[in-house]
Amino acid sequence: MEHDLPAVLSLDIGGTKLAAGVVTGDGLIHGWQVTPTRREEGPRPVLTRLFDLGRKAVAEAGVPEVAAVGISCGGPLDTTAGVLECPPHLPGWIDIPIVALATETFGVPAALENDATAAALGEFRYGAGRGTSTMVYLTISTGVGGGSVIGGRLHRGAAGNGGELGHVMVRPGGRKCSCGGGAAWRRTRPAPPSPSAPARPWPPAAPRRCPPSALPTAEDVSRAAEAGDPLAIEVWDETTWALGTALTDLVNAFEPELVVLGGGVTRSGARLLDPVAAAVARDAMPPAARAARFTLAELGDGVCVVGAGAVAHDLLTGAAR
Template sequence: MHSPPAAASVLALDLGGTKIATALLTPDGDLIGEQVLGTEPERGPDEVIKRIFELGHRSLDAAGLSRPAAVGITSGGPLDPIRGILHEPLHLPNWHAVPIGPLAAAEFDAPSTLANDGYAAAWGEYCFGVGRGARTLLYLTLSTGVGGGAVIEGVPYRGATGNGGEFGHLTVRSGGRQCSCPRRGCLEAYCSGTSIAARARELAPDRPTITARELVALAGSGVPWAFDLWDETIALLADGLTSLINIFEPDRVVLGGGVANAGPMLLDPLSELVAELSLSATAGSAIMIADRPGRSGLLGAGSIALRPVPRPDLPTQPQVSHV
C-alpha cells in the first residue's frame, strides 16, 4: 500500500532515450502518480522538456500536491551536476548545453538536482531498493543504453566531474560492434535493449520491429537463433560484470532497466557464469534484479533529491596537477 504523499515528497524526472517518466517519491520510498511517454528525441530539447514538465504536473496533480519539496532529474551523460546542464548526452543526439536543472527549478518553484542516471539509480537502490543493507553496491541499468553506478562503503562514487561509473563503455569485444560512443565492442553495444533488438533484426530481417522483450520470449520458447543471440548477450554481460566484480568486490550487484524484466532468464545463467569466471575471493557477490527494474530511473531521480549525499563542489572540468 502506498504511503500518502507528504510535503517532503519530491518530484522525480527520468529523461531516458526511449521514454520520459515522472512520479512523486515519498519519504518512505513509494512512487506515486507515475506518468510515462515515449521520449521522441528527434523533436528536440524544447519539445521534450515541455512534455516531461507536463508529465511532472500530472504527477503532482495525481498526488494532490501543488508543488514538490524538490525536483530530482536523471539523464545519461555527459552532464554538469553542479549547474544542472546536459552536455551532448549520448542518448539524446543534438542536445547541446541544455540547462534542464535551472529550467525545472523555475517550472516547479523548487530546488532541483541533476545526476547521471546510473549514479542516481545506484543510490536509489541503496536507499530504497534491494540494495538496502549493502556495504558496497554496483548497479547496472540495461535499457536504451547501459548505465552504471557504485556505492562504496555507503558513499556513491561520483567521479571527477560527476560522470563516473560509465560501466556500459567497458570493452567486452575488441573491435566489435560500434557503440554510441566513439569506440567499438563496448558492453552497451551488445547488452542494451537497443542493441539486442538491432542484432535480432539483423538475424531475422523478416521481423523489422522486433524488440528486446520479444527476443527474450522467443529465446525462452526455444527458437534457435533467438536462444543463441540471448546466450551471447549473457556471456558478454558476464565478461563485463566479472571484471567489475573483480575490481570492486561488491557484496551486492543490482540489475535494472527494461532488459532486467527478463527475470530468471537473465539472472540464473548470468549468476552461474559470473561465479565461474570471478576470482575466488570475489565470487560471493550477490547478483539481484531490482524490485522495480523499469522504474530504477525514477527511484534514483527522486532519491538524489530526497536523500542528498554530502558532496564537494565539483569542477566542471577535471583538474590536472603536475607534480
C-alpha cells in the same frame, strides 16, 4: 529519518518516454505520469511537456508543495553545472541548462543525475540493495548502463560521469557503442567487416541474419530463445557470456556484496541471472566471487524516478555529491 524527508518532484527524460512523479521519504512514487518524449520536436517543446507533466504529477499526488526537483537523464552531462551536454538519445540537445530551467519553473532547488546512476541509488536506498554497503547495479534494456555504491556512497567520479559501467569493454574490436541502440537485436544482423579487428573469442563466426520485425528488442530475443528459436538461443548465449565477462571484471574491481540486475531484459528472470552468476562464480577471484550475491532489481519501471527522488533528497540534506 528517511520517512521525515519532504516530498520532492522527480523527472526522468528518456529517448522514448518522459516520466514524472512525487517521491516521498519512504521511496514511494505518488501521482505517477508518463508520456512519449517525441524527441524529434527538439528541446523546447519536450521540456515544456516535461514540466507540465511534473505539475500534473504534483496535482495528482495531492501534496501542497514539493521541496526540490530531481532530474534523471542519460549522459554525458555536467551534474555540478546542471547541464545536459550532448545525450546521444536526445539528438540536438547541446548544453541544455536543465537544472536552471527546472528551478525557474518550480521555484525550488533542483539536481541532475545520470539515469543509470540515479537508478543505482534508488535500488540501493529503497530496492534490492537495502542494507548493503557496496553494490553494483546494471540495467539491461535497449542498451546497458549502470552505477555503483562504494562504502555506502554513490560513485560519481571526478566530473560526475563516473560509474558508466555500460561502457566497459568486453571485446576489443567488437561492435561500437551507440549509447542506447538495441545491442542484442543488432547481433542478429551481420556486422561490417573490420580489417583491424582481432579474431572474436566467441563462436560462431557465421553471419547472423534476421529481419528487423522478427527480433526488434532484447526482450523478444529472450522470449524467442525460451521458445527454442536457434538463432535467438545463439544470440542469448552470447549476451549472457558478454554480461558474465563484464561482471567478472566489475566484481574483481569492486568486490561488491551485491550485484543487482535491472531493466526490461531481466523479465526473463533466471534465464539471465543464472548463467551470468555462474560465469562470475567460475571466473572471478575466489574472495570476490564468494562475497557477491546476485539478484534482480525491485523498483521496476519507476526506478529512475525513485532514484531522481533520492538525488533530490540528498540535495536537501546536504549529502556529499
